[in-house]
Amino acid sequence: MDLGSMKQFNIKLLEWYDCNARILPWRDDPSPYRVWISEIMLQQTRVDTVKPYFKRFMKAVPTIQELADISEDRLLKLWEGLGYYSRARNLKKAAAAIMQEFEGQIPSDIQSLKSLPGIGPYTSGAIASIAFGVKAPAIDGNVLRVMARITANKGDIASPRIKKEIEDLVSQILTVERAGDFNQALMELGATVCLPNGSPKCAECPVQALCKGHLQDIAAELPVKAKKKDRRIEQKTIFVIEYKGNIAIRQRANEGLLSSLWEFPNVEGHLSYEESKARLKEWGITSCEIMPMGTSKHIFTHLEWHMIGYFILVQSIQEYNNFIWATGEEIKKQYSIPTAFKAYSRLINDK
DNA sequence: AAGGCGGGGAC
């Protein structure tokens, strides 16, 4: 792209953004803390999904100090249902680091930002440019798609080489004073006009005349991405166990999938009625009614859970050290249970 | 370079 085209690109894009920017909760006051929280929530997560979580979080945890001091259970409860829960734990770690190493102030330079847990190449650029006006690129999935089409780049945008090409180009184009607006405009264009899956609305695009992909009539075929691998399937049996009005829950391991979130007792495989009874006996539950709750499927990015459930009404119990016994109300208020178990927790919420 | 890590919306 020549210098004249870059200049035109800047002007057209920012003109368009000034008229078409969506009104978003984190845009009216782009303070570093608000930008940081919003950018972490927005990682691999749609704007409409993030909105209510962001508002609730800012009200519950308005300062870095409070974030550094928050309990893990309260933090995960605020994150419940949003997914990628390591983001929440990294947020707390980063808050502690900001208090200790940066005197309570979020740093403005890329290197310091990237030193914080959960902040990588994209998020460091986003915070630096939006909150501090630093002329740094912020290359996300939208930008990769938009720029691949603008330059008619047929390379795999997942490859580091192509990413670097696009990052270098955006860095060259990014000469305007409004670096934060420029980055947001590029993402906004990708989210609302230069749509994925072969559906770009080129007729509405402010930089259509500068787009090689459009001029060559291949915009819809770009960007090129490698095919995804198949998901692994796991069978599970879920037990919703009630005893004297309380439900059994337990905390997952603090690493790996859904780490340190809470769940109903469950085991690998699809257990029959008799197998379930034997397993419950191992857990000290000797006398109970067992009722089937039906099947449920939950799809993760890399994994599928195919579940069957049993509702267990316990009459007597030998020892119950294995689980926490909580009321439906306590679960709703205190314990973060991942969406994967929703089909079996609905019954509790209805109580 | 590749895989783990959630959940949901659009088609």
Add this chain to the structure above:
DNA sequence: GTCCCAGCCTT
């Protein structure tokens, strides 16, 4: 069903 989302971290 498939794709992909304001990605990061570990191996």
